[in-house]
Amino acid sequence: MRSRLKEKFLLFRIRAKKDPEAFGQIYDAYVRPIHRFIYFKVPSVEQAEDLTSETFLKAWQYLKENRQVQSIQALLYSIARTTVIDHYRKVQAEQGGDQPLEDGRGNIMTDIGSDKLLHDIETVHDADQVIAKLKGLKDEYREVIVLKYLDELSSNEIAGVLGKSATNVRVLLHRAMRALTEAINHEFQNAQENIPTDPKQ
DSSP: OOOOHHHHHHHHHHHOOOHHHHHHHHHHHHHHHHHHHHHHTSHHHHHHHHHHHHHHHHHHHHHHHHHHHHHHHHHHHHHHHHHHHHHHHHHHHTTTTTOOOOOOOOOOOOOOHHHHHHHHHHHHHHHHHHHHHHHSSSSSHHHHHIIISOOOOHHHHHHHTTSOHOOOOOHHHHHHHHHHHHHHHHHHHHHHHOOSSSSSO
């Protein structure tokens, strides 16, 4: 939903009239990208569906309380991130574990070459292989790749979602794409080394 005017009008209808139809339009516009964003953070489609529903329920409650919202998009991604983190905290508490949920920060760098890396990945490797390796990356790398290349957010929009500067987003994206490329190429090299040289073997 790129129209800021339409977004503001829907927000007005929700806050002033508690209009579920207005929220339904927001849901229709964002449910697929939010589900995809969550899917890359959890083990199963079923969990992604449950957490997506929870995200939109929280957003509906938040908006009905007449709180200030600068961007519906940023709000939904923020709630989705928090919902996933809360989910893992609950799982960890149930299992008695104490693993960190997120880590990593970048120093100043450039993301020149990310588009070329993406093109190389798309042309050489199949989608299932890329998805498998993407899910194996650390959380912040997965997030920034999904937001940039699947949800097609700008660096400034991603900065708003992640609570980082646009410069840090570009740094993170560069490192994420390098990590994804290395993971895919490592698997490809291993596969090549395991191919028998004699067809009879």
